[in-house]
Amino acid sequence: MRTLITIDDEVEFTNLIQCYFSVRGFHVFTANEGETGLSLVKQENPQVCLIDLKMPGKHGDEVLKEILDFNPSTKCIMIMASEGGGKTRARLMELGAYTCFDKPLSSLKDLEMKINEALS
């Protein structure tokens, strides 16, 4: 089974991702702050991570770096509020993110397609 971990301080967001992807053949784990997310990643070694950029405590870019240090083949999708703009996006891609999605998500379907593409 494919494993996905969603790390976001918004509980409703991680719940939504869990509901949506668990019926679509994913094993979904949720974490609401960076540190917990990282220990989950180390425990479950997921194929995909959805990482919120702005979180209290450990920021999304640090989480991204540490996940890729642990397993460089993890597909990390950054979820960021659009005010970050192109520069932030470029920086995250340089750090090794698979892609970036704006928050709020414009479509779950698009996210699903991107995740399937990443895993194919």
Added chain:
Amino acid sequence: MNENLIGILSLGAKKSGDDFTQEDIDILFTLAKTQAIAISNAQLFEELSKTQAEAAQREKMAVIGTLAAGINHEICNPLGIVRGQCEMFLLNHRDGFYQEKTQEEVLKISSDIMNKVIKETDRATAITKKLSGFAKPSKRSDLEEVAVQKEVDEVLGLVGHDLKLSNIDVQQDFPTDFPVIFADKKQIQEVLFNIIRNAAQAIDKKQGRIVLSGFRDSGSAVIRIADNGSGIPKEKINQIFNPFFTTKAPGKGTGLGLFIVKQVVERNKGTIGVESEEGIGTTFTLRFPTAAHIVKTQNALN
């Protein structure tokens, strides 16, 4: 005055029926001049307070601009959840995930989604209400009984998320019987907002802390706002309430924040004081007469 007509002094006939003498006219001329000065001073004062009110409003709007990111988060996130929940239901339905479920089960799923939608819409609405309430210019002398703790909550509703993202812990310590004050609610929000925002900007540590507390001191309600920020240098502390004085980097502050805060506090019959130690933090102390105290004083006067 300076060739401008300020007013007309109109005189009735003398009681005695005599004509006005040159001496009378000299006295009246001096009187008219003094009155003209008084009138034009009053006009200037009115203009000045209007300018000050405008400056205060501009400062407030500038401050709201800095809040944009946090507010965007507080409005967009609930909307994203609402959209996501609805989209999930439609896609699950389309993809046949509900086929094996009973009608009752599907009804349960859709009511759960609707409840979430209601909760999240309420959340987004609450923040827009807070924001528009805060942005509206306050009318003069809108005095009413104000429960400070409630206004603290309103302001934290606006800045709370930004503070959380900056790893600033906010603690509140108001006794349950903290007295209500008699003030302009919006202006009290402005004051709290400015001081809390300044405190947040002064925090350079990894773990920031802002403590809001209150206590009663005979006829006064005392509010303290303490941060563990960088503190204000001794030689500068006397200047912080001066207009255009700022220790912030260019473009980061207008230098009007605390100047306006002090004026607003005084307009609400309060006082403001500050203590600070470099590297340790800053504490602002606000003191307002309690509503009960004002009523008592008025009764005594009557």
